[in-house]
Amino acid sequence: MSGALLQVDGLTAGYGAAPVLHDVNLTVQPGEIVAVLGANGAGKTTLLRTLSGLVKSAGGRVAFDGADLAGTKVEHLVRRGIAHVPEGRxxxxxxxxxxxxxxxxxxxxxxxxxxxxxxxxxxxxxxxxxxxxxxxxxxxxxxxxxxxxxxxxxxxPKLLLLDEPSLGLAPKVTAHIMTLLRDLRERTGLAVLLVEQNVRSALSIADEGVVLALGRVVTRNKASVLRDDADLRHAYLGF
Known part of the structure; x- marks a missing residue:
């Protein structure tokens, strides 16, 4: 989609000789919250680590704010406007x-x-x-x-890569964090790529969702559509 803040095309990445991500495509628009969903082992954390330069890609293209990020060092990604909050705080x-x-x-x-x-x-x-x-x-x-x-x-930052913000938190605290993310987007135009096991919470604030299974995108759609697709939820999201 033209005008995307983050454009990921055919991304393949992993650890050593074993790819974890296979031909992943996604976009994040300015001021948009995109939830990355899927079971444990789906490749969600690897996706964020690759986008933030912590894992080297083996193929594909990542562009941010119109610029190709190939070979960009982690510290330079931060200066360009990408912030990564990893799992475990x-x-x-x-x-x-x-x-x-x-x-x-x-x-x-x-x-x-x-x-x-x-x-x-x-x-x-x-x-x-x-x-x-x-x-x-x-x-x-x-x-x-x-x-x-x-x-x-x-x-x-222009883009926040956020990995499992609700991990280990009480439901009330999780709800507060999700509300803060939505308010930040509305107040500052911050875009968020959100990896989250709490699917209901993620979809409650997201504009769009990307569902990963075994390192591949199985569907991308509006969050409201994913919430209402019972077959998809049962097959990939556990509720």
Missing amino acids: GVVTELTVDENLRLGGLWRRDRADAKKALDEVYELFPSLAQRRTFAGHQLSGGERQMLALGRALIGR
Whole structure:
């Protein structure tokens, strides 16, 4: 689709000689939330790790904001506007909340705007503002997820790659995280590629969904269509 922020064509990738992803195609438009769904082992995390430069692709093309990303280093992807929040939060537990957040803006040259972004994150996550001097290991699971999100947002990304944000969280906390993602999209135009095992939550905020099975795309459609397709849900999504 023309005008896509992220365009993935025929992506093949994996570890060693064994491909995990096979000829994957997808797009993410500016300001769009796309949910990547599928069972364990479907290739969802490998997809995000490949897009963020942590896994080398074996074939296909990835373009971001009109530019081919082949050979782009991880740190340069961040500067171009791609932020990756991996499964397991990725918080530095020995550092304080404030130190973790400031890590997200160390590379930025506009120090005034980096400070403004930090203030905005504290406004977005009041519980982090109240715990800014707490070490990462003193936070709850939900607070660590908010911290990981906040650190990614300090860089003002155009695209957020978010892997299993609800993992290990209570349903109420999960609902809060999903609401925050939807609000961020509406307020800032942030695009999100969301990998999530909690299918109902993901589809409740997504515009479109991509279903993976054994590293291949089995369907792409509007989130509302996927929610209403009982056969597809039973076959690939477990509900």
